[in-house]
Amino acid sequence: MSAHPRGRxxxxxxxxxxxxxxxxxxxxxxxxxxxxDLDVAPGEFVAVLGxxxxxKTSLLKVVxxxxxxxxxxxxxxxxxxxxxxxxIGYVPQQRGLEATTPLRARDFVxxxxxxxxxxxxxxxxxxxxxxxxxxxxxxxxxxxxxPVGRLSGGEQQRLRVAQGIVGDPAxxxxxxxxxxxxxxxxxxxxxLVDRCRHDSGAAVLFVTHDINPVLPYVDRVLxxxxxxFRIGPPAEVMTSTTLSELYGSPVEVVESGGRLLxxxxxxxxPHPHEEVSS
Amino acid sequence: xxxxxxxxxxxxxxDYGALLDLVHNxxxxxxxxxLVGGLVGVxxxxxxxxxxxxxxxxxxxxxxxxxxxxxxxxxxxxxVGSVLAAVLFGVLGxxxxxxxxxxxxxxxxxxxxxxxxxxxxxGRSANKFGLLTGQIVAVDDPQLLSLAIIATVxxxxxxxxxxxxxxxxxDPELAAARGVPVRVLSPVFMLVLGLAVAMSVQIVGALLVxxxxxxxxxxxxxxxxxxxxxxxxxxxxxVTAVVGGTLLALGSSIPISPYVTTVSFTTYLVCRLVGxxxxxxxxxxxxxxxxxxxxx
Numbered sequence: 001m002s003a004h005p006r007g008r009x010x011x012x013x014x015x016x017x018x019x020x021x022x023x024x025x026x027x028x029x030x031x032x033x034x035x036x037d038l039d040v041a042p043g044e045f046v047a048v049l050g051x052x053x054x055x056k057t058s059l060l061k062v063v064x065x066x067x068x069x070x071x072x073x074x075x076x077x078x079x080x081x082x083x084x085x086x087x088i089g090y091v092p093q094q095r096g097l098e099a100t101t102p103l104r105a106r107d108f109v110x111x112x113x114x115x116x117x118x119x120x121x122x123x124x125x126x127x128x129x130x131x132x133x134x135x136x137x138x139x140x141x142x143x144x145x146x147p148v149g150r151l152s153g154g155e156q157q158r159l160r161v162a163q164g165i166v167g168d169p170a171x172x173x174x175x176x177x178x179x180x181x182x183x184x185x186x187x188x189x190x191x192l193v194d195r196c197r198h199d200s201g202a203a204v205l206f207v208t209h210d211i212n213p214v215l216p217y218v219d220r221v222l223x224x225x226x227x228x229f230r231i232g233p234p235a236e237v238m239t240s241t242t243l244s245e246l247y248g249s250p251v252e253v254v255e256s257g258g259r260l261l262x263x264x265x266x267x268x269x270p271h272p273h274e275e276v277s278s
Numbered sequence: 279x280x281x282x283x284x285x286x287x288x289x290x291x292x293d294y295g296a297l298l299d300l301v302h303n304x305x306x307x308x309x310x311x312x313l314v315g316g317l318v319g320v321x322x323x324x325x326x327x328x329x330x331x332x333x334x335x336x337x338x339x340x341x342x343x344x345x346x347x348x349x350x351x352x353x354x355x356x357x358v359g360s361v362l363a364a365v366l367f368g369v370l371g372x373x374x375x376x377x378x379x380x381x382x383x384x385x386x387x388x389x390x391x392x393x394x395x396x397x398x399x400x401g402r403s404a405n406k407f408g409l410l411t412g413q414i415v416a417v418d419d420p421q422l423l424s425l426a427i428i429a430t431v432x433x434x435x436x437x438x439x440x441x442x443x444x445x446x447x448x449d450p451e452l453a454a455a456r457g458v459p460v461r462v463l464s465p466v467f468m469l470v471l472g473l474a475v476a477m478s479v480q481i482v483g484a485l486l487v488x489x490x491x492x493x494x495x496x497x498x499x500x501x502x503x504x505x506x507x508x509x510x511x512x513x514x515x516x517v518t519a520v521v522g523g524t525l526l527a528l529g530s531s532i533p534i535s536p537y538v539t540t541v542s543f544t545t546y547l548v549c550r551l552v553g554x555x556x557x558x559x560x561x562x563x564x565x566x567x568x569x570x571x572x573x574x
Contacts, residue, residue: 101448118439150503
């Protein structure tokens with residue numbers, strides 16, 4: 001495998017970054033969602049919102065190939081998903097790394113490129129070039145050689161974005177990457193993800209419990225609740241009417257100071273939304 | 279000669295050349311051990327498994343003691359004991375947190391069994407003690423050969439799994455998302471660890487295996503964050519500790535282990551000091567205003 005997956009195995013042109021057809025997911029009797037049709041175009045920013053337990057994380061696991069669909073089909077960049085597929089970049093939640101982690105920032109980012117490959121880890125000029133490029137893209141060049149375990153949470157999260165895009169993916173999966181970041185860093189990382197999708201043409205599937213930091217960039221929202229879902233631009237989905245319908249109980253969307261607050265929607269899963277963030 | 283304990287019991291370098299001839303096998307064994315211990319240690323530290331190393335070494339000791347009692351090959355005995363322990367720990371839990379109580383339960387049982395076997399053993403008492411505290415001139419040609427074979431297997435296995443194992447050790451969730459077979463690598467590493475421990479028990483004894491499988495790597499990560507340099511330093515520290523410790527132990531009637539552990543510990547102290555000087559706790563601020571992000 002090379003540092004540039006596209007050169008090795010060209011993606012089918014014109015294929016959506018992500019395509020779900022009549023997709024359903026169930027755990028035994030409990031159905032999380034069914035009949036999900038979704039095409040995410042290259043470069044599109046889709047936020048995935050919804051109650052806890054509505055299946056946001058499970059959706060990510062399906063896209064990552066870690067869990068099969070109960071029904072329907074899923075394709076990433078025109079190909080069926082498989083575990084560890086190179087078409088996907090992944091940005092997880094911020095988790096602190098041990099101070100003595102034997103990696104510099106650049107090595108940490110490089111794991112996103114070829115960390116899965118067998119054999120010893122050796123210096124590689126080609127990997128260095130790719131890593132330098134994304135380090136510059138996320139504004140992390142100044143601490144490229146610093147021990148990654150000694151960087152701040154915000155710096156580490158920038159590196160995780162770099163790690164996600166270094167393999168030049170068709171789809172960037174973000175799993176609550178703003179969790180445990182303060183508002184300033186949450187906004188900075190959101191801006192970064194937005195710029196990266198413009199630069200690389202990768203689509204973004206952004207799972208979050210709070211839409212506000214990414215609201216300026218979101219093209220469409222996939223809102224999962226109570227075994228149902230709604231897809232559309234934020235202005236259509238994030239309304240009291242739509243969400244009340246979705247939850248089957250009164251929900252109010254309040255706009256306050258440019259921020260959207262979702263109030264109510266308690267049934268059937270308790271406390272679906274963390275309305276107020278940081 | 280003096281009565282009681284004198285300096286000459288700790289260091290006595292008369293006839294050193296003649297002694298050196300007697301122990302060249304031990305020096306080769308020590309170098310192999312340093313190589314294996316230094317490399318495996320990188321992952322022991324990254325995966326937070328020092329306690330597992332200790333647990334495996336006690337069961338390895340029980341295996342070796344059983345072999346001594348039964349009159350079969352001691353290397354084989356310690357190998358069986360440690361691989362059995364490694365597999366058990368691997369089955370009982372993937373993460374360090376799940377491991378620890380299982381290890382805490384099995385370790386004293388293994389130690390107890392080992393003591394029982396030694397008590398029943400009627401042979402030379404030096405053999406008994408050697409299993410716990412290490413022995414120096416005891417490495418014969420067949421034993422060296424078996425150590426070399428184990429070392430080859432360990433190094434070859436590590437060479438194959440190195441990169442994904444490092445990824446899986448440092449960031450398991452992300453590694454899994456990238457398609458690294460995290461659940462397969464974990465028992466594979468435990469097996470490699472079992473082999474490395476079985477080797478170490480032969481030389482430094484069951485009680486002090488940690489000095490070879492943990493201390494050198496723990497020292498290395500204090501002075502470097504480069505994934506290329508850390509294994510090199512770790513191996514260098516481990517080889518220095520075993521070979522250096524062996525050379526020092528030659529001139530004494532004391533077992534090898536205190537020398538090895540002292541060299542190893544000294545390296546660690548120096549590395550901590552160097553790390554403290556080179557890398558003050560508070561990193562100077564970078565161009566990016568990142569200050570208050572919480573850390574877990």
